[in-house]
Amino acid sequence: MYKAFISVLRKELLLALRQKTDVVTVLFFFLIVSSLFPFAVGPELNTLKIIGPGVIWVGALLCSLLALHRVFETDFNDGSLEHLVLSGEPLTVLVIAKISAHWLITGLPVVIVAPFIGLQFGLSAASLSLLLGTLLLGTPVLSLVGSIGAALTLGVRGGTALTSILILPFYVPVLIFGAGAVVADLQGLSIDGHLSILTAMLCLSVALAPLAIASAIKIALE
Amino acid sequence: MATFFFLVAAILTVWGLYIGFFVAPTDFQQGESYRIIFIHVPAAWMSMLIYLVMSFWAAIGLIMNTRLSSMMAHALAPTGALMTFVALWTGAFWGRPTWGAWWVWDARLTSELILLFLYIGYMALRASIEDPRRGDRASAILALVGVVNVPIIYFSVQWWNTLHQGASVSLTKSPTMATSMLTGMLVMALAFWMYSIAVSLMRVRRIIRDREGNATWLSESSGVQ
Numbered sequence: 001m002y003k004a005f006i007s008v009l010r011k012e013l014l015l016a017l018r019q020k021t022d023v024v025t026v027l028f029f030f031l032i033v034s035s036l037f038p039f040a041v042g043p044e045l046n047t048l049k050i051i052g053p054g055v056i057w058v059g060a061l062l063c064s065l066l067a068l069h070r071v072f073e074t075d076f077n078d079g080s081l082e083h084l085v086l087s088g089e090p091l092t093v094l095v096i097a098k099i100s101a102h103w104l105i106t107g108l109p110v111v112i113v114a115p116f117i118g119l120q121f122g123l124s125a126a127s128l129s130l131l132l133g134t135l136l137l138g139t140p141v142l143s144l145v146g147s148i149g150a151a152l153t154l155g156v157r158g159g160t161a162l163t164s165i166l167i168l169p170f171y172v173p174v175l176i177f178g179a180g181a182v183v184a185d186l187q188g189l190s191i192d193g194h195l196s197i198l199t200a201m202l203c204l205s206v207a208l209a210p211l212a213i214a215s216a217i218k219i220a221l222e
Numbered sequence: 223m224a225t226f227f228f229l230v231a232a233i234l235t236v237w238g239l240y241i242g243f244f245v246a247p248t249d250f251q252q253g254e255s256y257r258i259i260f261i262h263v264p265a266a267w268m269s270m271l272i273y274l275v276m277s278f279w280a281a282i283g284l285i286m287n288t289r290l291s292s293m294m295a296h297a298l299a300p301t302g303a304l305m306t307f308v309a310l311w312t313g314a315f316w317g318r319p320t321w322g323a324w325w326v327w328d329a330r331l332t333s334e335l336i337l338l339f340l341y342i343g344y345m346a347l348r349a350s351i352e353d354p355r356r357g358d359r360a361s362a363i364l365a366l367v368g369v370v371n372v373p374i375i376y377f378s379v380q381w382w383n384t385l386h387q388g389a390s391v392s393l394t395k396s397p398t399m400a401t402s403m404l405t406g407m408l409v410m411a412l413a414f415w416m417y418s419i420a421v422s423l424m425r426v427r428r429i430i431r432d433r434e435g436n437a438t439w440l441s442e443s444s445g446v447q
Contacts, residue, residue: 148363148364148367152347152360152363152364153347153350156347156350156351157350158346158350162346162347162350165339165342165343165346166343166346166347166364167343168339169336169339169340169343169371169375170367170368170371170375172336172375172378172379173371173374173375173378173379176378176379176381176382177378180382197378201374208370212363212366212367215359215363216360216363219356219359219360219363220356220360222356
């Protein structure tokens, strides 16, 4: 089981390393989307400071959404997903391996780049580290919950737009507490609650999302 | 059966609206505009209840592999979405004279809006899957994920709201209601309930015809309906 987890993870990471454009595209998308906001609302640093955490969080969320279709789709199209299901290893473990790889490829780079974008929005060092923390807690939830949508829409017409409709409502709580923690900290409020709830959502989605994803994959392959 | 429920719904609606418009007194704070609650509150109740019932049937369909329960879930979704929309729409009509705004980012309004998105997602997923059995099961998973998430969404929106703007508007601190207002609202809620049952029974009948059109039992029993 452990071996299967490692081999799936390694395969995914290797594929991403061989095709770097995918990763880089998502990163640049993140950079460009968040740079659009100062153009739209004006360059006053005070305004940017207020909207900064929210903009970065929405950017991270859109990046996660943009990359979702890659989690299962290529494997579904070339038939290797079917082999994974038939391999006899627990599908939930394989699913977790695939999502971990997905997060390492698209989530982690976004988390690493986010503080630099935060600088452009005039966030202080304390806010930046907090932003980093909430993104580290929150983006895995985005990957996990989003993969449910990706698995449900396998081989279905409508693709990314449909996945967005299915998944975006479920992203709302993560967004509220992720961006909310930074804003609350700016206002001098306690952020323990935010971080606890983000962690709780992470635990809940690690426990439940793979089950939903595994059954969704089985349904798609019937 | 559907005709019976339609009749009951019609009678209850007439009765409820009569109470609502002629018996219930004018509210001393909100004037006549409060009378929208006779539509608004039942619609909001139904919008949440139908989501639960829909997910219940979807889960039964997924676990027991029964086709009719999945069809029932399928039939309930549009009515649920309609109720959610009506609740939002009438809420906007009520909010304009009372709060001075068509829309406020109040916790209840926001979570009702997200509920509408959930219904839309459910229907969109089902509509885009061609194989009806696969559609049944995939949308059932989505409905179940939704049921787990609805409380999380509701409470996070509530917390977000209190953090950001404070409880500037509240529906909960309304003065105690006159009995006739409450009666009117309950009668209307019952009417909405009957309407939902009637219309989903009609819809499920159509879905059965659509999907099981070749079944012999259907052509044999078609005289009965």
